[in-house]
Amino acid sequence: MLQPGPPKFQRRKEDRPGEIVSAALGVFSEKGFAAARLDEIARRAGVSKGALYLYFETKEELFHAVVKSAISPNLAMVRERLEAFPGPFGGLLEVFLPTIAQVIATSAVAPIGKMVIGEGRNFPELARYWHEELVAPMIGLVSGLIAKAQARGEVRAGDPRLFAAQIMAPFLMAVLWRETFVPVGAEPFDVQALAAQHLTVLKAGLLIGEKA
Amino acid sequence: MLQPGPPKFQRRKEDRPGEIVSAALGVFSEKGFAAARLDEIARRAGVSKGALYLYFETKEELFHAVVKSAISPNLAMVRERLEAFPGPFGGLLEVFLPTIAQVIATSAVAPIGKMVIGEGRNFPELARYWHEELVAPMIGLVSGLIAKAQARGEVRAGDPRLFAAQIMAPFLMAVLWRETFVPVGAEPFDVQALAAQHLTVLKAGLLIGEKA
Amino acid sequence: MLQPGPPKFQRRKEDRPGEIVSAALGVFSEKGFAAARLDEIARRAGVSKGALYLYFETKEELFHAVVKSAISPNLAMVRERLEAFPGPFGGLLEVFLPTIAQVIATSAVAPIGKMVIGEGRNFPELARYWHEELVAPMIGLVSGLIAKAQARGEVRAGDPRLFAAQIMAPFLMAVLWRETFVPVGAEPFDVQALAAQHLTVLKAGLLIGEKA
Amino acid sequence: MLQPGPPKFQRRKEDRPGEIVSAALGVFSEKGFAAARLDEIARRAGVSKGALYLYFETKEELFHAVVKSAISPNLAMVRERLEAFPGPFGGLLEVFLPTIAQVIATSAVAPIGKMVIGEGRNFPELARYWHEELVAPMIGLVSGLIAKAQARGEVRAGDPRLFAAQIMAPFLMAVLWRETFVPVGAEPFDVQALAAQHLTVLKAGLLIGEKA
DNA sequence: CATGAATGAGAGTTCATTCAT
């Protein structure tokens, strides 16, 4: 065969790990860690089962990579934008509640978060990792903004951390609802409408000197 | 060995199922369905592995029994008390938010709810069951009360179902927080304080004609 | 309760072993030794599982009892009648081939024989027992009659044991056919017709000086 | 250990199924279906237990493969040779009875046939399969030849199917005898001698116008 | 690098046997 045949479409090798993690995210979030089959992950990634072990030493390490993949890029940017926000706290809510709704509707954070909840007891390092890298900083960030707003007389007195929870909880609930009950026939929540209504309640209930 | 040890066989047909379900709840909620070992459930229940099969045909059926065990008694009573509540909606919140906090802190509903979230995709019948038997009726109940309060001019305009979600979401978050992140070092939420602060915000943000 | 109620029908206890063996015969011959469940034997015998162990030490011993139960009464009587038969060998065949057909159609020997064939390798003692107590004596008996008939010039020359096999084999085949293939739709053999036709062939083929 | 032992892994996808079926035939025919252990089949086949499942989905499917393995090649050839036989029916018997004796002495059909008898009730599909694919066609073939011979005036009047049974039964008996009673000490039948003597009897008893 | 046949420990399940009642 001196004549080279048409070049076989050799997919870029550099992104194999990414493709595997992506496939694994799908399987893990559908089945949970234990019920996920490496066979199926390999199949969805378009590689052989053995190839998984060229990039990840064990199933657990692959799971770690999946869980960690959800975190890296987002937080820093969000922090920057939130802390740089110019206006008052009410204005910040007006901008960011719809943004959160947007993120929730599209990002892969949701299924991974559900996995962290479901598998946390089996993989405490991952729960710790998520807590330390994503959840606690996020809560801390929002709490800090609230505390500053309280100092400026914009937000009523109260524990900023609890306020942060009150602000974020409905979105958590909407995500879990979508992942858990919508597939079995529950009516989904309209997160944009939820964001709007939540904004109204928070402005009247949280801020000082606003008109409902 | 003149002192006979505890007898090897114990016949307690009446109590076994409850003990097994209780032990299974512990193991399933710690490990998830797939990673839970029948060996360990049997050990915690103080029976042999074979004895499990005298009461439950398969591991899955035992899991169903566990999930369903959380539901039966509570809902009817709650509904009755809520619908019979005499005063205005604000008073109802004052009474019931601390009650919810109480229930959350003590009941076994929390770990089972976490299991439903984590295993819902693998056991859609259970997700459906929980949705239909517990979650949807609960949301519907609260939504109905809100709609009535709106008709009486007590609650601001808005989608009652979203309001219901806003009311209940922080407690869901507190539960999942406790189950997921507290074991790895997160600071727990004080649900009683959360109830109190949530009440304040809701009264100001939800009700009409209240003073913040 | 001083007034004795109506006497409960207490089945004669003396025959429990017999009832158990009878039930066991049914189950063993339907399922084979390994697939037979003591639960089902007990149920068919109308006793509890534990009661089996009051009469038989193990499943295997019960199986032995079943296999041996088929033998005891029959052979001696058959031997006596065959050896006392007054007429020539041809007349003997005329009388006994239909008798064999009759026995085959009704007796429990057939399913037990099938079990001995099927389980012989697992229970060599039983195969030996059947061989020594039933099959070999039967063959020996018939061979002896043939040898005597040969000495009298009634039967052609040849190995009497092979002749015996030739005489009995079609009935064995009919039994196994009924047990194995008839249940899945095969047309059964009419053993009476088989006996008649076999008699015709044997008289022409085996005897000397007969007219076909 | 400078001398490396045989490698732990052997990749021989082509040969495995045949080797496994062959090993399984041995174990199944010795123990019966239920008492056969996959461990032992794997050991005899020289593979791991898990490897069995690469080729057969369940133990039952492996059993089916074993039972079916006995059938495929033989029947068509036999039919062709029998139907093409040029001479009279007596000549055909002269040729084929020794051939049957030969086949019985060597082929694996014998132990499989015993399995079909022993397990037929538990696996009716297999009994049906054997009946339809092997036994019924065989009987039908022989019956047809007999009917033709009767039409030519070579064979006496009578039911051809019963004649076929009479012809074949002694060989069935010899096979079962060898499988069941010879291992526990019974004197085997000399199948070649049986074929010869059976031929003599059949020529005298079945054919018309032959001299004994 | 890549494959996938092969491994083997470990899971859920069954059932002959035991024993408190």
Add this chain to the structure above:
DNA sequence: TATGAATGAACTCTCATTCAT
């Protein structure tokens, strides 16, 4: 005697992991 709940060893089957190719 008689019961049947309870036991536990042993089975079939699964699947993460390995390695000859």
